[in-house]
Amino acid sequence: MSPSPRRVSRLKLLALFGVFVLPMAMAWGMVEWRLGIPEARTAHGRLDPAVPPLAAWPVQGVRKAGDEDWLLAFDCPAACASEADRWWRLHRALGREAHRLSRLRIGGSGAPLPGAAAAAWRELPPWRSPGRLWVVDPEGRAVLEYPAGVPADQVLADIERLLELNPASPLVRREAITEESADGH
The missing domain is CATH 3.40.30 (Glutaredoxin)
Structure with missing residues (x-):
């Protein structure tokens, strides 16, 4: 049994939202909770x-x-x-x-x-x-x-x-x- 065209459209729409919203949510989480942001300085002086x-x-x-x-x-x-x-x-x-x-x-x-x-x-x-x-x-x-x-x-x-x-x-x-x-x- 194949998925209905309506269900396929919804999945495509969710995937499109995920492509644009997920990176923004991850960036916000990195800034808010300081996850994955290096603390070390790279200058020699x-x-x-x-x-x-x-x-x-x-x-x-x-x-x-x-x-x-x-x-x-x-x-x-x-x-x-x-x-x-x-x-x-x-x-x-x-x-x-x-x-x-x-x-x-x-x-x-x-x-x-x-x-x-x-x-x-x-x-x-x-x-x-x-x-x-x-x-x-x-x-x-x-x-x-x-x-x-x-x-x-x-x-x-x-x-x-x-x-x-x-x-x-x-x-x-x-x-x-x-x-x-x-x-x-």
């Missing part, structure tokens, strides 16, 4: 460090290449040529996304490497320590902090993740493409 916004840092000479840029700021003791070179190489490793990051060397001596800016502490803040590295968002908030000697590959992975999760606006992307074609790259 310290998230949300206890440092003031960049505008309040006692630093003179802070500048970024663009308003939408992220900033890699590092505290440079007197001799830090190898550290500056390491962060320059990390910047180059970003490839097509390199235009979204500016570098700032705070302290140290000599001219900064290409693409970096140099600044000096007016006074030493209590949260500062030599060799420390900060990743600052476009609004000037430090979002990640690293101790001296952190492996560059960990910092690179975090920056790539940040840039992936915070895509550039279409206007900024268009300007970067225009600059690259004008430079002959």
